[in-house]
Amino acid sequence: MMTRQNLSLGNALLQQGRQAVATLNDNPPMAEMPMVLTLDQLRPNPDNPRTGRNPRYDDIKASIKARGLDTVPKVTRDPQGEDVYIFSDGGNTRYQVLSELWQETGDARFYRIHCLFKPWPGRLQCVIGHLAENELRGELSFIEKALGVCKARMLFEAQNQQKITQGELSALLGEAGFPVSRSYISRMEDTVEYLYPWMPNLLNAGLKVPQIRLLLALRQDAEAVWLQHVVSATSEPVCSFGAIFGACCRRFDAPETWSPEMFRDELIGDLLQALSHPQLNYDRWILELDPKESNRRQLFGEQATAVNAVSEQPEKAAPERDDNAERTRASDRGSEPGIIPPSVTRSVQTPETVTSVPDEKPVSSVFSGKKPVLPAHQPDDSPEPARPEAETLAFARTGLEPVSSVWEISPMQDDIDHLQNMVFRLAFELAETQQCENAVMPASDAQSVGYRLAEPLSAQPFALLLLSLSGEMSLTAAPLTLTDLLLGSTLPDGFPLLDDSQTVKFLRLIRLIRRLRELQRRMSPDSPEGP
Structure with a gap:
């Protein structure tokens, strides 16, 4: 009897243990459910908009090492992708921290992770989820958010086989939990199109929004002046405005070389060499690209420039005064000797x-120094x-x-x-x-x-x-x-x-x-x- 029990216990110990839920079959679950996954079964999300190191990386690592994970990361699985799980809403930084801690300590609590599985929502929702999660923590740079928004547009248009406007994209992102205005989207797309190809290092280093706004406004004003005068230039420009602006940007593609004043000065020098026009000299370019003038145009449109142009024109000489005619009109009206008619x-x-x-x-x-004028008579129409x-x-x-x-x-x-x-x-x-x-x-x-x-x-x-x-x-x-x-x-x-x-x-x-x-x-x- 004792021998039979010992044999049964031995067979039980030799049987295969319970498998983790994630390894029971190749098909992912159809509903949300908790899971325990290993680092080998997890991968960072390739569509995560974060491209640089998290500025709070060291603090996050110290916290996880001391207390473990305070929050349960959300994971999903692409049915058409690899046989691994990826993070759906943030989590890439925590994955990197856990991988480092596992290699440094060998502690199993950094290897096996409690996760919450979500059914595959699609790449678009994953991108928006990462944007929203990082926006709550304020951890993304402007260019990272801009690239993420542009990727969201690309995925949506590919998914629906149609183009969308900036207003429609703003509504889509807002419904998905990442509210952003149309004007902000416009600035993001302009940054990706006009600045990022030429100065990726400066933007990835965390160039702030006011500096980016200044760069975009400078480009817009310079291009407007270029287009206005290129048709009447004394010679054909050797290259396009975009190439000139891009070459200037490339020379400042580093935080240690970036200076708004030096950039504007270099850009003006490049434009003077490329576009020969009698009305465009250094002082004129300085005036056209002055940030205060740009601010005025935003507030008042082109009215301020037009008014200044009119005010600087020489006044037409007034016709010579006919004293005899004035005295005749004054006597006809019966004007008195100490009162000057309004017409004078x-x-x-x-x-x-x-x-x-x-x-x-x-x-x-x-200011005139004259005696008070009595408005007793209506002036005539004479010059x-x-x-x-x-x-x-x-x-x-x-x-x-x-x-x-x-x-x-x-x-x-x-x-x-x-x-x-x-x-x-x-x-x-x-x-x-x-x-x-x-x-x-x-x-x-x-x-x-x-x-x-x-x-x-x-x-x-x-x-x-x-x-x-x-x-x-x-x-x-x-x-x-x-x-x-x-x-x-x-x-x-x-x-x-x-x-x-x-x-x-x-x-x-x-x-x-x-x-x-x-x-x-x-x-x-x-x-x-x-x-």
Whole structure:
């Protein structure tokens, strides 16, 4: 009896033990289920967007060595791929850490891993899963996310046999758990198309988004100028713009050689050599590729450039004044000897020089030095000489909102919408001179002055001054006075903050705000003038 039991026990010990679930058959499970897999049965996901070393690799390794895996990795299996399991949502870094720890220690807890199996979702969902998992941890560089998004587009189009727009791709990624805007996708695809082929090392080293945005904006502005002038160049360019830009990028494809200022300077030099045009010199390229000009184009379109071009044109000479004709018209109207008829002081009417003043309030120009003009008569249509004010303010006819007169407003612009736009442009331009333009944001509601501050609590003194002009109150008292702003002091370094041109624009800003508030008061239902 004892012998039979010993034989049975011996046979039982010689029988094959229980197999792991993953090795029972070649067919993967049809539903989610826990599994215990070895490192030999696991592989990293080849579609993982991470291409470089995880910046937190050493910390992750120390944590796993001390405590083991805190989270259960999710794995899947491609029915048409190798007979191994791959990570479906992240996990590649943990696989590398476990492999190193197994080789270093031989500890079985690093060799056998508890996993959660998921049925094969397809390559597209695996890519999006890796993007979403890494986005939660903030571990992917911009170029890694960009390459992952481009791969997701490629897989989706191959799977559905049709092209998709950036908006459709944005919706697809959002539904799959990786929300990203259409504009962000556009920047990603531009980076992969225009920058990555020429400077992969710099991008893989972790070039930040602001620098990438600067590069893309620089390329866009330079290409626009190239296309505008290449048709009228004195000679045929030896190569395309893309080749010139790419060659310049290749010279800066390393973190230690990258410098935005040096890159722009080198690019301008290459463009000058490749494109010979009488209107394109170094200074012109500097102006066209200035980041501030690019920012203005984004805010105002090409309007600012067009306005500057018009303002720089020489003014047409006004016809000579006929004193006899003036005296004849004055006597016909019965004008008195000390009153100058309006026709004598008014210039040729243009959209920028037609006076608009409050009703029944005669106004005199504080710059002309002439006596107050009574608006008793309507001017006739005869040509008039240019006013001295228009000549003395020629230096202020530059920038986003050129000023040819502090007081006069075109009737075509004498409404709330136009005034708000002009006020915002002036406020933005003045803020730009004080390095606080990012604080000024457009505002177009009915009672707005035309702008608002992005963060009033942390605004600079000049931005707080603009805030006070808008009628808003700030908890932070602005230590900036009109003396500091406009006059200065007798001290050697007591210069005013605003130069002459900026002072004229500041006075113009006050004039426009006064007129805007007047029109807004009329729109108020409680106004005695009625809406």
